[in-house]
Every structure is written in C-alpha cells, then in structure tokens.
Amino acid sequence: MAQLRQWATTLGFSQIGVADVDLSSAEPGLMAWLARGFHGEMRYMASHGLKRARPAELVPGTVRVITARMDYLPASVAAEGWQAVEWARLQRPDAAAVSMYARGRDYHKVLRARLQKLADQLAALIGPLGYRVFTDSAPVLEVELASRSGVGWRGKHTLLLSREAGSTFFLGEIYVDVPLPLTEPVTAHCGACRSCMDMCPTQAIVGERQVDARRCISYLTIEHDGPIPAELRPLMGNRIYGCDDCQLACPWNKFAQRARVPDFDVRPALNDPTLLQLWRWDEATFLRLTEGSPIRRIGHARWQRNIAVAMGNALAAWRDRVLTADEASLRAQMVQALQAWLAAPTVTGEAQAQVAEHVHWALAQQHAPQ
Structure with a gap:
C-alpha cells in the first residue's frame, strides 16, 4: 500500500x-x-x-x-x-x-x-x-x-x-x-x-x-x-x-x-x-466556453432557464428598496435583456417554450405580488 x-x-x-x-x-x-x-x-x-x-x-x-x-x-x-x-x-x-x-x-x-x-x-x-x-x-x-x-x-x-x-x-x-x-x-x-x-x-x-x-x-x-x-x-x-x-x-x-x-x-x-454576461452567451458561445467543462452537459436551454430564474430573483431583490444608480442601471439592463429574448428567442423547439415560461416568471418579479 x-x-x-x-x-x-x-x-x-x-x-x-x-x-x-x-x-x-x-x-x-x-x-x-x-x-x-x-x-x-x-x-x-x-x-x-x-x-x-x-x-x-x-x-x-x-x-x-x-x-x-x-x-x-x-x-x-x-x-x-x-x-x-x-x-x-x-x-x-x-x-x-x-x-x-x-x-x-x-x-x-x-x-x-x-x-x-x-x-x-x-x-x-x-x-x-x-x-x-x-x-x-x-x-x-x-x-x-x-x-x-x-x-x-x-x-x-x-x-x-x-x-x-x-x-x-x-x-x-x-x-x-x-x-x-x-x-x-x-x-x-x-x-x-x-x-x-x-x-x-x-x-x-x-x-x-x-x-x-x-x-x-x-x-x-x-x-x-x-x-x-x-x-x-x-x-x-x-x-x-x-x-x-x-x-x-x-x-x-x-x-x-x-x-x-x-x-x-x-x-x-x-x-x-455576472448574470447578464452569461445570459448574453448564444449557444455557440456556450459550447465554446464550456468545452471540457461539466457545465456543458446541461445544454444551452437549461443554462438559460437557470439564469432566467436568477435574474427574476435579482429583480425581486431590487423591487422593494431604494436602488443606487448602478443597481438601477443593472435592473433596467436585465429587464431589457429578458424582453429582448422573448422578441428573439435563442433556443428552439420544446425548450423554447420552457425557457420562455421562466423568462415571463422572471419579468413578473419586478412587480410586487398582488
């Protein structure tokens, strides 16, 4: 031994x-x-x-x-x-x-x-x-x-x-x-x-x-x-x-x-x-930057699903407090990025509907629950 x-x-x-x-x-x-x-x-x-x-x-x-x-x-x-x-x-x-x-x-x-x-x-x-x-x-x-x-x-x-x-x-x-x-x-x-x-x-x-x-x-x-x-x-x-x-x-x-x-x-x-940096990866970028990484196996759609949830939680965290100028800018950029995805989805097929549902959920977090 x-x-x-x-x-x-x-x-x-x-x-x-x-x-x-x-x-x-x-x-x-x-x-x-x-x-x-x-x-x-x-x-x-x-x-x-x-x-x-x-x-x-x-x-x-x-x-x-x-x-x-x-x-x-x-x-x-x-x-x-x-x-x-x-x-x-x-x-x-x-x-x-x-x-x-x-x-x-x-x-x-x-x-x-x-x-x-x-x-x-x-x-x-x-x-x-x-x-x-x-x-x-x-x-x-x-x-x-x-x-x-x-x-x-x-x-x-x-x-x-x-x-x-x-x-x-x-x-x-x-x-x-x-x-x-x-x-x-x-x-x-x-x-x-x-x-x-x-x-x-x-x-x-x-x-x-x-x-x-x-x-x-x-x-x-x-x-x-x-x-x-x-x-x-x-x-x-x-x-x-x-x-x-x-x-x-x-x-x-x-x-x-x-x-x-x-x-x-x-x-x-x-x-x-940051969440915004990773959200902006298209599938080609995701595959290139995760080559040889354990992350690659979840695929680009699941990656975006996860990030959408995190961005929704960020919007919720910023919802009920006074924001600094940097936070307000980040909040606006996140909302814009999520809305842009809905206008031009970066995944197709069944995965598109699933990611879209999480994106809609994320956008809803900027508003207080009714």
Whole structure:
C-alpha cells in the first residue's frame, strides 16, 4: 500500500483507501430512499436498484474497492476565508453563482484518466489483475465505500467529510479482483452540529444523511430537465449551476485543501461572472466556453432557464428598496435583456417554450405580488 499511496500522490490524489465489497448493511437505507421518491427524475437510480450496493454484481470478480479522493479548490482561491468570499457572492443579486467544483475542467475526465494510470501501475507491481475505474459514472455507492475505507465519514448533508480536508474533493474508485489489505474506517465528527441542514436554502436535507433531491438546488439546476417548481424558484437566489451552501456552512471546510493538479483552475469566463454576461452567451458561445467543462452537459436551454430564474430573483431583490444608480442601471439592463429574448428567442423547439415560461416568471418579479 505504501507504494500505491506514493503513486497516487504523484498522480494528484490526496488520499486512498481500500474497502470490502460487502455493503449489505447499506441496502435497506438505499431502498428506503428510493421508495420515498427522493431520487426525483434520476430514474437510473431506481433502475440499477441494489446493484449500486453490490460491487461484485456490477463487476463480477470484484473483491476489493480502492477509493481515492482528489481535492478541487482552485489555486486562485484564498488560502483562508474562501467561504466568506463565496457567501458574499451569494448576496450580490447580479452575480452568477456557479458551484466551485464546476469552474474548471470536468472532474470525470480528470479522475478517470488518473485512476486508470494508478490501476496500470498496480498491475505492473503485482501482476495481471481485473479492474475497472469509476468516477460518479456508474451505480456505485461512492460515499459508502469511501467511508468504509477510512477516507472520511458521511456528513449530515450526505457528502464525505475529512478532518484534514473538509468536503471539497472528488471521489473515484477502482474495482479490483485481488484481496488487497483493507484500511480502517474513521469515526464521525459532526456531533450535534446542524449547520449544513439549517443553511440549505430549500431545506432539501430532510433528515440526518437524508437528502430529497427534488428540493436540492444542485439537482434542480443540473439533473432536472423540466420546469423548476415555482415555489422553489425564489429560494434559489443567484445559484445557476449547483449549490455549495451546505459546504460553505460546514466548519470542517476551514481545512479544505487546494487542488494538486491545474485542471481545476477557474476558467476566465467563470471567474466571478455576472448574470447578464452569461445570459448574453448564444449557444455557440456556450459550447465554446464550456468545452471540457461539466457545465456543458446541461445544454444551452437549461443554462438559460437557470439564469432566467436568477435574474427574476435579482429583480425581486431590487423591487422593494431604494436602488443606487448602478443597481438601477443593472435592473433596467436585465429587464431589457429578458424582453429582448422573448422578441428573439435563442433556443428552439420544446425548450423554447420552457425557457420562455421562466423568462415571463422572471419579468413578473419586478412587480410586487398582488
């Protein structure tokens, strides 16, 4: 394991562990979560069923799972006080809040390639072995495996937590058919803290380690392809892709670590953008500036849907108070931009009607409810 850890560090991973494949004790919780419909429209969660908790069914012959974490805070983020910077962005109605993990390169591509290299090095060391690598790309209970291998513990927000790194990291796995020595799990250290639960804007954390995805802003802005429920729109603020609030509220994230690889550096186009700047992207610009980014997979129409909601919330925030000259100008520009879209939509087909509905909703927010 010492040699494997050294190779992992060289590849940019911060920690690895080894878990057994018997996850039977996690099966009742998984099935109860699905039964309550908390997976929303992520139908693949239900279709895979218990295969998610049975690694040897997903990859026959698997007897161990190597788990790995890779920190993702960009190098440009302040070493201290990064959470305060992010909170401040959420208080600026005209700012566009994109989840920290999505401001650089798609983590799927980064981790998968490096996990493959790590597996190849292991094979060269111990001889031929069967393996497959995964990064949030298959029915895998990532947090369960990582917690059993000692990489961290499951927080009340369901994310993995580490005393050394908080929760700002990605997870990846290598399923192997050799009985590598197991690493010991660690104890949980959340105690009575409820910061993540209390801070969730939509109260999606419905119980300790229980998230109703249907209320989660990350789900609504990324996974959900239909209209965003009207009652949840005002709670989304200026969050247009993902949501970091539960991580920003977590005391352990004062220990969050900077990325060891440059892939997660912030792209210039996503370095503190405004809603108006991103709204003005046409589809060609969206595709060009999100190439190799996790954002690209939601498509231009869903991107505009999300921004329209955020602009509606900005108009609502400015509705009932005296504005500065800059705020009044921004308000006028937003209204004009939304009206211009209705006059000349930038998406077509079924998506056009959906985006238009959110644009009409946004424009209505400049007026007090009747």
